[in-house]
Amino acid sequence: MSDSRTRTDRTPYDALLLLSFGGPEGPEDVVPFLENVTRGRGIPRERLVEVGKHYFLFGGVSPINEQNRDLLAALRKDFADHGLDLPVYWGNRNWAPYLVDALREIAADGHRRVLVLATSAYAGYSGCRQYRENLADALAVLAEEGLPELTVDKLRHFYNHPGFVEPMAEAALAALGTLPEAVRDTAHLAFTTHSIPVAMADSSGDPADPARGHDGGAYVAQHLEVARLVAAAVADATGVADRPWRLVYQSRSGAPHIPWLEPDICDHLEELHGAGAAAAVMVPIGFVSDHMEVKYDLDTEAAARAAELGLPAARAATVGADPRFAAAVRELVLERAATERGSRPARCALGTLGPSHDVCAVACCPNPRAPRPAAAEQ
Ligand SMILES: CC1=C(CCC(=O)O)c2cc3nc(cc4[nH]c(cc5[nH]c(cc1n2)c(C)c5CCC(=O)O)c(CCC(=O)O)c4C)C(CCC(=O)O)=C3C
Numbered sequence: 001m002s003d004s005r006t007r008t009d010r011t012p013y014d015a016l017l018l019l020s021f022g023g024p025e026g027p028e029d030v031v032p033f034l035e036n037v038t039r040g041r042g043i044p045r046e047r048l049v050e051v052g053k054h055y056f057l058f059g060g061v062s063p064i065n066e067q068n069r070d071l072l073a074a075l076r077k078d079f080a081d082h083g084l085d086l087p088v089y090w091g092n093r094n095w096a097p098y099l100v101d102a103l104r105e106i107a108a109d110g111h112r113r114v115l116v117l118a119t120s121a122y123a124g125y126s127g128c129r130q131y132r133e134n135l136a137d138a139l140a141v142l143a144e145e146g147l148p149e150l151t152v153d154k155l156r157h158f159y160n161h162p163g164f165v166e167p168m169a170e171a172a173l174a175a176l177g178t179l180p181e182a183v184r185d186t187a188h189l190a191f192t193t194h195s196i197p198v199a200m201a202d203s204s205g206d207p208a209d210p211a212r213g214h215d216g217g218a219y220v221a222q223h224l225e226v227a228r229l230v231a232a233a234v235a236d237a238t239g240v241a242d243r244p245w246r247l248v249y250q251s252r253s254g255a256p257h258i259p260w261l262e263p264d265i266c267d268h269l270e271e272l273h274g275a276g277a278a279a280a281v282m283v284p285i286g287f288v289s290d291h292m293e294v295k296y297d298l299d300t301e302a303a304a305r306a307a308e309l310g311l312p313a314a315r316a317a318t319v320g321a322d323p324r325f326a327a328a329v330r331e332l333v334l335e336r337a338a339t340e341r342g343s344r345p346a347r348c349a350l351g352t353l354g355p356s357h358d359v360c361a362v363a364c365c366p367n368p369r370a371p372r373p374a375a376a377e378q
């Protein structure tokens, strides 16, 4: 088989589904969206009222859907430019366009074997199994409706893929460049991600995964790996070898007596200021694109805290629809297709943890409440 053919052979897959979280697109969407997200989650009412305010501050519009439309366009363009003939669909877990409608459309278009790109780069219940549970639920709806059966596989976690890490490193450098020149070489890097319950972090990943063995499970290990990779790239580009950095958290919810990952970004900024730090760059490595967590928790709340403290601070852009990320998705699609055909393609990954598994084990990223059916597992 010729080289160019292998580089466009997506057999056995018929379609790619971009699967995301979803977000409201106007004030009237906010409350029903939050109800969708938090059904059965035991999130305190005060927290929901508070989070609703974040959305209303931005006219009830989350940036996430626009970002996904851009990513969809970037994927279609990249596939077309590289001769990869694979239709791309989009569906969300919590808001329109809904996952179940996307699967109905895929089935109606005659596709049967679907690869899924979830817009979540890391292991963990929220970023992995929850997407697969929602896939199982949606597939069950199709089955009830007597629609043709779809087989669904999920792409491996891409946190350590160069197409994800390199745009992040470049964004961190660009953010550093917006700081006053006098503090650029001494600015700290604050890598931020979504806080999750400590118990959920500890059980994240496959029990057989080397990353799971780390303190904090695969979720923390994978974020530390990305933080290290980005910090090293920034050191290379700036010639500042000993720039301090730390992995910190944001967007905590849940009851106060349940331990979640800490420190919070705002507490961290205070600590940096107290310790005499000159400046900080917040790098939202936990978010694939701009979400409300980025717009509110970082650009609004954390930025205000930094201003109060008089600490110069900047926020790095998210990867979003960067063409390198779109190209990485194409590589991941072709890699997985080749694997399914029985070959052993190169599996690109930076750092030391290695490429993530293709198929989740049954014990991977367990549901913290009760086991439920999940798609795309062994
Ligand atoms: C790890 C993680 C990611 C990253 C992986 C991924 O991307 O999936 C993520 C993404 C997102 N989370 C989002 C929104 C929300 N998450 C909530 C609640 C929670 N998130 C959690 C974790 C995560 N969340 C957890 C452990 C909870 C507690 C309840 C539960 O166990 O589920 C709540 C309830 C209110 C609150 O408490 O904040 C909301 C509104 C949006 C959309 C934003 C927008 O509209 O732009 C996105 C992309």
Ligand SMILES: [Fe+2]
Residues within 6 Å of the ligand: 194
């Ligand atoms: Fe969340």
